[in-house]
Amino acid sequence: MKGVTLRQLRVFVAVARHLSFARAAEMLSLTPPAVSMQIRELEEQIGLPLFDRDGRKVSLTITGEYFLVHARKILGVLKDAEDMVARFKKVESGRLVIGMVSTAQYFLPPLLARFCDDHPGVEVSLSVANRQSLVEQLRRNEVDLAVMGRPPKEMATRAEPFAAHPHVVVAAPEHPLIKLGHVPPLAIAAYGFIVREPGSGTRAVLEEYFRRHGITPRIAMEMPSNEAIKQAVMANMGISLLSLHTIGLELASRRIAVVDVEETPVFRRWHIVNMLSKVLSPPAEAFRYFMLEHGEQHLADQFGEV
Structure with missing residues (x-):
């Protein structure tokens, strides 16, 4: 070998x-x-x-x-060595690997573009996955930082919130729920829900909301992406609970409507996460501070105050 x-x-x-x-x-x-x-x-x-x-x-x-197993260990050790060397080169250069849950792709790229404009010598790679896969990438040292809603509790991480993350019930504009106005959670339980796959943060928010109200949702279909769910909702195939940050264009064009349900929006927080055991490179530290400083205002500018 x-x-x-x-x-x-x-x-x-x-x-x-x-x-x-x-x-x-x-x-x-x-x-x-x-x-x-x-x-x-x-x-x-x-x-x-x-x-x-x-x-x-x-x-x-x-x-x-x-x-x-061994290949990942070798590449992880090499990445740590690269990060150490980058600390001596300062933030003008280096490699940065950012992981993000799929919902974050609706707002993170413009922020990343601003960061790259300020740090043109930094080579950036993006990894998009659902929450469960992203946690494993953190564990295996495949990403420097992760942008996610619900940080892992099963391992030692530093998870810093940088913005609110609202979730809303959505339906096609012609759906009967839209005409009812303000409704209790029990009213939406009668309709079929289009949901993300197990392991996704959005699915966890939905299950927690219904569990809190003692209701079992009727699952009409399961889909692996927010885009697929939005298309199904617009076709009036069912309703869903989605991050408000995924439906900006559809709301503006009135192709999707928000259902006025008690105790919604369901608020969570966006976090920037890294392993406590990992010494961050200067590019990673710079991006971490950038997100903490600019993330909340960017989301407010893009999606409005909630």
Whole structure:
């Protein structure tokens, strides 16, 4: 294994994360043939296959699963070394990996653009995942900072709130609930809900709201993204509870309406999170301070005061 390269390890971890050569190629800005070549050369160095390939389906072999643990450790140690060197180079340069829950993609990119304008020498990578996956990325040292609503309690992190995060019940403008005005929680329980997958923060907020009111929601369908849910709501296929920060355009164009339900909006907080055990690089520290200083005002400017 003396010929194994860090490039091969990064490609291997990317393919293992997505279980897709095409998705890994997109994430790494490579072509799928280049990714396949890197994996083939790595398997030749190891002498055993790392992936089972069945048409377009890809899965890790037993060897691949064990090797993935060590590959992540190697890349994590390298990232810590890079961060240490960056501290001596100050914030003018360095690499910053930011993880975010999918709901944050509706407001974080403009903030990140402002940060990059102020720090043009910093190389930034984004990872978008649901809450459960993002917690694992933090644990495995794959991201420097995470932007999320509900910080993890199962491990030692520093979670700093930077803005309010309201959730509202939404429906198509012609839905009967819109005409009723102010309604109790029991009134919405009779309608089918379109929900995110288990492990998402939005799903957790919905379940907690109904649990607090002693109501079991009627799940009409489950979808893996906010965009899919919005399309289904606009088609009047059901109602949903979504972050207000995901529906700005649809509210402005009157394609989605907010249902006036007791004890809504449900307020949570946006947090910037990092592992307590991790020494942040200067770019990471700079972005952390940037979010704490500008995050709340940016959300107020983009979505209005709530």
